[in-house]
Amino acid sequence: MSDDLQRLKTETEASLAAAADLRAWDAIRIAVLGRNGSLTGLLRDLGKAPPEQRRERGAALNRLKDALTEAIEARRAELEDAALDVRLASERIDPSLPPRPHRTGAIHPIARTMEEIAAIFGAMGCTVSEGPDVESDWYNFGALNIPAHHPARADHDTFYLPASGNKPPPVLRTHTSPVQIRTMLMQPPPIRTIVIGRTYRADHDATHSPMFHQCEGLMIDRDLTLGHLKGCLTDFLRAFFAIADLPVRFRSSYFPFTEPSMEVDIGWNRRTGELGHKDGNGSDWLEILGSGMVHPRVLANCGIDPREWQGFAWGMGVERVTMLKHGMADLRPFFESDIRWLQHYGSAPLSPTILHEGAGA
């Protein structure tokens, strides 16, 4: 092999050995075998050599080209192996490390209470009814035996919407009762239904929010009595608070839409805040529900003959029973969306609704 070819071979082999990565390797490949590469140049110049040298130099150039091509490919394989080794070392997984903590969402306590109430009354054969938040004056008040200028209207701190024509203005429903009115108008008795939803009153402090949730129930049949009301609500309260012997007291009261009407109290300890009557010291009653036999005029307003059908209804605040069940002091955090509060008071998304065995059937 002539000196110049020998030198090209030695130099190329040396720079291949020195190439630290595939980028340096590729530069060498192009410098030798590329279109303007040194070996390519020598092959091109072959035609200018004297004819008597051409055969021998041509053969030597071809051998050199084969040798260098092989050396270049071999070095590429080495560099690729090395690069893979580096990646395998740096990306190695250590399965003994503890998992990174990851936060799951939580069910809001209000949503949780609504699920639990629906589960308890569902087991008693109730459907869940829904209706609009914006209601007519008639569905929210009139049909419920609360005429204009009735003193009960003053208690409701109603949000009024712009009126159209000379009709009374629509309202944001102040209770869920208009949904039961709609239910009675839509389906014939017997009726067993509950309504759980948003309600609105212009009132805001530690125990009142302008938007809050109510739950009401309505049972209509031919022969329902005050006895059924008492049994149904006693079972519900004992299931909901998961206290089998929770003391329950019915106390005479007044609502325009029921007659007779009863407030329902449960036993608790004023000193400790605990529910139930454990000892005499601090034990007291706490008002939790309003209820009564549906007023005959309300049935008639909904096209139900009060001489043939009667029933009972009840209502309660969802925030209030949630606060009681979980020992919460303030209602405002329910609506502040503080992620730490939600993580603390929220429940696991797939945890089953826990009900006391006294629930329903």
Ligand code: 2NL
């Ligand atoms: C309370 C009291 C109550 C009702 C709601 C009702 C609904 C219809 C007919 C008759 Cl359609 N009554 N609902 C009855 C008694 C009491 O709620 O203190 N709520 C928070």
